[in-house]
Structure formats: C-alpha cells, structure tokens
Amino acid sequence: MSGGAGGGAVGSAKTPADFLKSIRGRPVVVKLNSGVDYRGILACLDGYMNIAMEQTEEYVNGQLKNKYGDAFIRGNNVLYISTTKRTLGD
Amino acid sequence: MATEDDSAVKEPLDLIRLSLDERIYVKLRADRELRGKLHAYDQHLNMILGDVEEVVTSVEIDDETYEEIVRTSKRHMPYLFVRGDGVILVSPPLRTS
Numbered sequence: 001m002s003g004g005a006g007g008g009a010v011g012s013a014k015t016p017a018d019f020l021k022s023i024r025g026r027p028v029v030v031k032l033n034s035g036v037d038y039r040g041i042l043a044c045l046d047g048y049m050n051i052a053m054e055q056t057e058e059y060v061n062g063q064l065k066n067k068y069g070d071a072f073i074r075g076n077n078v079l080y081i082s083t084t085k086r087t088l089g090d
Numbered sequence: 091m092a093t094e095d096d097s098a099v100k101e102p103l104d105l106i107r108l109s110l111d112e113r114i115y116v117k118l119r120a121d122r123e124l125r126g127k128l129h130a131y132d133q134h135l136n137m138i139l140g141d142v143e144e145v146v147t148s149v150e151i152d153d154e155t156y157e158e159i160v161r162t163s164k165r166h167m168p169y170l171f172v173r174g175d176g177v178i179l180v181s182p183p184l185r186t187s
Binding site: 044056 | 100179180
C-alpha cells in the first residue's frame with residue numbers, strides 16, 4: 001500500500017505529529033467547525049491544534065470577508081489543516 | 091532522547107503573549123466580536139480584557155426580497171473576563187486603511 005499524501009511535498013510524514021511539524025511556514029487552509037475558511041501562512045501550531053498564522057484571509061461561503069496580519073485560532077474550532085499551493089487572487 | 095529543535099519552537103500561545111497590554115480583536119462564537127486591551131490570558135484562552143467593546147452581529151433575511159439585513163448591537167465594558175471556550179480567533183485589531 002503506498003502511503004503518503006497526493007498534494008504538497010509532504011511525502012515522508014508518518015504520523016499526524018510529524019505532519020504538524022513539517023508544515024510550518026507553508027501556506028495552509030484551516031477550516032473551522034463553523035465552516036469558515038482561513039488561508040494564510042502557518043507560523044506555528046501545537047498539539048491542541050491551536051494555530052498561529054500570518055497574512056490570514058477569512059473566507060465565509062467562499063467569499064473573502066476579512067484579512068488579518070496575524071491570527072491565533074483556538075484549536076477546538078479547527079476541523080482540518082490542509083496545505084495548499086496558494087495562488088493569490090484565486 | 092534525540093535532541094529536537096522543540097526548545098526553540100514557539101507555540102501559538104507564546105505569540106499571544108506578545109500582545110499582552112496591547113489592544114486586540116477577538117472573534118467569539120455566536121457572531122460576537124470584542125475589541126479591547128489584553129491584560130491576561132491562559133492556556134484555555136480565558137482572557138481579561140480592559141476598555142472593551144462588544145459587537146453582536148445578526149443577519150435577517152427578508153422573506154420577500156431575500157435582502158440580508160445586517161444588524162449590530164454594541165456595548166462597552168471597562169473590564170471583562172472572557173471564558174476561553176467561546177473564543178474562536180485572536181488578532182491585533184483590524185486596521186481600516
């Protein structure tokens with residue numbers, strides 16, 4: 001069985017913890033339980049999935065609603081964290 | 091134990107510490123937002139804020155016109171304890187440029 005993800009160059013991550021360590025500094029999409037999307041550059045995160053991001057954009061229903069220079073997101077709200085090839089103006 | 095770089099790793103909470111005594115913007119559940127001065131916080135994101143403005147946003151959709159009517163109500167408090175489990179996001183205040 002071939003493991004490893006398809007997109008993003010994170011082929012050698014074995015556990016979720018490894019993944020979390022490997023994605024710092026990358027552009028990510030963070031989806032919250034509420035459905036709101038945050039796109040930005042991952043500054044750091046911890047085991048509770050608390051997240052610190054830079055250049056964050058908030059998308060509600062696919063629409064850009066807000067921009068934050070820095071954003072800290074409480075981990076319990078996070079549904080997933082995904083890496084992305086961030087294309088501005090997408 | 092293999093030496094890891096973890097001693098130098100910053101946690102998101104460490105970065106919030108940089109905002110102590112600064113004004114911040116907090117997004118809460120139930121469509122609420124706060125702007126105030128961060129006096130204290132903990133790992134639950136319980137916070138003590140001073141000179142705080144709370145904005146509650148509600149959106150009504152008109153049955154006939156399907157118009158979105160956005161209403162906000164505000165209140166101001168000199169001092170506020172925020173329970174951490176309602177916090178969604180914390181950020182330096184949005185600058186209106």
